[in-house]
Amino acid sequence: MTVISSVWHISHLDLLIRMLIATLLGGLIGLEREWSNHAAGFRTHILVCLGSTTIMLLSIYGFSEFVNESNVRADPARLAAQVISGIGFLGAGAILRNGSVVSGLTTAASVWVVAAVGLCVGAGFFFVAVLCTFLALVSLILLNKWEKYLLRNRRVHEITVKVLDHPGVLGKIASALGDQGIQIMKMKMIPDIEITGNSLEKPTMQLCFTMKAPEKGKLLAALDEIHRSEYVLSADSPWLEGLPIKRAIKPVSMP
Template sequence: MTPISLAVSPVAWWQPAVDLAIALVLSAAIGLEREIRQKSAGLRTHTLVGFGAALFMLVSKYGFSDILGDSVVLDPSRVAAQIVSGIGFIGGGLIFVRRDAVKGLTTAAAVWLTAGVGMAAGAGLWLLAVVATVGNFVVMLGLTSLAARLPRSKHAQSRLRLSYSDGRGVLRQALAECTSRRFAVDELSLDQPGQSRDTGTVTVTLLIHGPGSIGDLTSRLAEMEGVLTVSCADADTEHI
């Protein structure tokens, strides 16, 4: 696309607006998926990131056409490089560590990709922006089920949350069951320490790992007398 100048047809002035509109729609589509999954960066964040990236690209392409000449030379790619660096600060703010679990990596990567989609739309590469958006949904929706079917590593930690009636020796039996099924308990924490005195119910969280079947262990614990609820989730990965 040639730089915009007063000599260009008025129709050409609509081109940047169309680029912005495409960036807005595609970025909002990515953000909508994150919003539905209740992530820290959702519809508005992703839309603004993609929309802003496209705006910066358009300013880089057309904003300095009135000062260009024989003695003035500009490199539009410098703005694109600064967008990539700047998005890193936003992505870094979405990643946090709780205990040994790192959360927010997928959402941060989605924000980074959204910036790329906005840059592509702002550069007039509409097809590339659309393909990247489709690729995002293939990864987010298609690869999630595939990752769940992959063999589980014996070193991967699981977070087991167990609620039971106090005074029945349930925790001792649960720990023995974990050991018998080749699971090692890495950490045990008591949720709401004063809860058992008020309700007679104790809730503990166990970090475990091992080559055994976590589904079989959960089912066996649920069948134990005195166990009220039991749930399990991966401790080292983000549920995207």
């Protein structure tokens, strides 16, 4: 009887250690995404990393009984290759588009990186797995802050304001933005009709502004000022996702 080489065997303790390491490393990256209120967060990243580790372990050690068969060619990378291409559907689900604003690209990339970390852990490539996790966290936390500071005056953002069609409303909104140092680059008006409970039609419109805002705090202050107007029904900006600026449409009677 031919003895199978030990390279195709792994102890239960080693299996446990690798899967715990995958849970830890995936959780670290997922925790940062969860803290930033992104779609794929703590548990998602843990499951992706743990799943890819399990597949890698299966690919290397799950077919050890067949390595001495003359008609079987063992390839430990065959299942791992399917993880790399197949993980894309999760990333695609994390990418959202609202007008010209696209969000979720970084989260999609982090899910893909976590899958790579899981494959490294499953293959016993611990140094690269830990190093990749460290560099991913540096990119998500430190480089994210540096990028925002560097491009604070160059980013273009959008806000959408729903108002009653009344003279002077546009001027008040433009003044509120200008008072906070926000530069309006483009504006689009979309007519609408607001139907109330008593079936009275109120002429309304949506004002879509494209502008440069120096910082989130000033945009938030401008939105608060805009929403105080009796003719403004709602004000929102995708840039401030996760902050309490989305408001329900308030009842406003025609003067």
